[in-house]
Amino acid sequence: MLQNHSPQQIKTLKMNKPHVVIIGSGISGLSACWHLRNHARITLIEKGNYLGGHTHTHGLHVDEKVVHVDSGFIVFNDKTYPGLIDWFSTLNIASHPADMSFSVSLGNGEFEWSGSNLKTIFAQKQRIYDAAFLKMLLDILRFNRNAPKDVARYQSTKKASISLGEYLDEERYNAYFQNRYLLPMAGAIWSCSTSEIRKFPLKFLVSFCENHGLLSVLNRPQWFSVKGGSESYINAMLKVTANLPISIKKNTRALSVKKTPIGLKITTLEADQTHKNIDCDHVLLASHADESAQILKTVGHAMTSVLSRIKFQSNTAVMHMDSSLMPKLSTAWSSWNYLSHDSLDANPRIGVTYFMNKLQDLPTRKNLFVTLNPTKQIDPSKIFKSIEYSHPVMNQDREIAVRNIHRFQGENNVWVAGAWMGNGFHESGFQSGRHVAEKIIENYTR
Known part of the structure; x- marks a missing residue:
């Protein structure tokens, strides 16, 4: 005193x-x-x-050497991380470009696609003739074009706080588009369920997607990961x-x-x-x-x-080498892979597998994965460790x-x-x- x-x-x-x-x-x-x-x-x-x-970086023993793999913060970009980039520069932190491709695999591989290029979009050749799939692609363009305009238009109205789910229903985006593109993408980004994603404020989600180049084909930011973890x-x-x-x-x-x-x-x-x-x-x-x-x-x-x-919601991250937690088609393998092994008609349990070899410059030819909330059992002999994280519900x-x-x-x-x-x-x-x-x-x- x-x-x-x-x-x-x-x-x-x-x-x-x-x-x-x-x-x-x-x-x-x-x-x-x-x-x-x-x-x-x-x-x-x-x-x-x-x-x-x-x-959170882990030293995993692979091929009789230690490989440093991240399980939490993995990537940053040159557009929306200015403070972090300046700090890393001050600390002389080395980085390397990271691939940020995204795939969806539902129904235990019954439906798969990736947005990287035409070959991966039509990883399943039958989708070329699938009217519902082609409409989904058109709805992606419609959402990317209209959602930012609608957010701006709503600002001084009662719709300023409209949720994503309310907006999607009001604008008649069908379940195919929601469940096979937008909700999986957002769920992978924020590590939460599709039902929680629908509660997100539309303004919040659209602002984030705009700033991170997710609503355009051109002018996307370059992503990086930290060398050595x-x-x-x-x-x-x-x-x-x-x-x-x-x-x-x-x-x-x-x-x-x-x-x-x-x-x-x-x-x-x-x-x-x-x-x-x-x-x-x-x-x-x-x-x-x-x-x-x-x-x-x-x-x-x-x-x-x-x-x-x-x-906050709890999420389990499993570090492993089991490729059954990736899309069935290797052409659809991406950095972020949104997966469900349940029936397409069911209310699916959802997980996300990060393909760490694409995200980090790993000194190994072995494929290393981090799966968040796995929807099927992972081969125990291929598991390195499990970690519990907690993420905010936005x-x-x-x-x-x-x-x-x-x-x-x-x-x-x-x-x-x-x-x-x-x-x-x-x-x-x-x-x-x-x-x-x-x-x-x-x-x-x-």
Whole structure:
């Protein structure tokens, strides 16, 4: 407490750099740490045993050598990741071009196509004479042409918050187009079910697709992946900041945040199962919104109810070498492969297989895959490991929460950041962490 310190001690405390505790070492927490590195003393708390969150690189033993394969953050592009690209340049991170092709395989291979070129579009030759398939291709062009115009036209009307599903039904896009193109593509991007995709705000989805060149054949961005795996940028950052006042605590769970007369007190559960208290000036919760809500609920912070509106869903990623989790036709094999092994007439369970040899510059001829939510059993002898991830559900509730959360940012020196505040991807997380870091610095320089 301040009253227990002499005037000189209080002056010294105020002259020192502020102590900022960052909870969560995903891209938002790492970005905040980087931008605060010369302005604060930092304690970075991570509940897991590695830094990075969805930046997750695995050393897999293949052909008697170690191959570094990513299972979370894999790719970025030269158009919509400006902050990340600048940071990678500062850290001297090497990258290489990545293929971003996409395929759909439904009904255990009964229906397959890929959008790479004419040969892959008609990977199944009978589709050349399939009227429903040809109409789907025309509907793709119609959606790409009309959806951005309709979003602009709706802005000052009651339809401004229309969902994707409502729009598709209103504009009479049939189930064939929805289930064999648009919903699979969006489901693969955001790692969620087709029913959840239909709840997405139309404006959000169309804006993302426009910015990422998904609504045009020309002017698409070039995609890249990090050489040696995405953990390379974390290792580079740790090397640059090695001599700065940054304390890293892995296997440590933040339990609560409390206000004290001289700042904030964070209670943690340490790796050895003991409880400890950390005094600080600011706390940044760069964890998932639902986890941040649980931490803040202990003190009834105003942000708790807003954060509680944001939902996350669990997804299982399996790293393996089983090609039965790819399209039946090798001509349809793509970087992203949307798969269902259920009947075409059923309400299918959906999974996505990433063909890592196409996405990363892997030093092996063996085919390596990462399948999210597999819909059939993978050959156990071909599995390397399984990992559980949690992804934000990008629905209307999230949009409302993000609009409201800024009202409470910095209240009692408590801040939140996360990719979920933007489109859910790495650039959004990077910018969110940077923005909060700059706000904290403002507090001490004005």
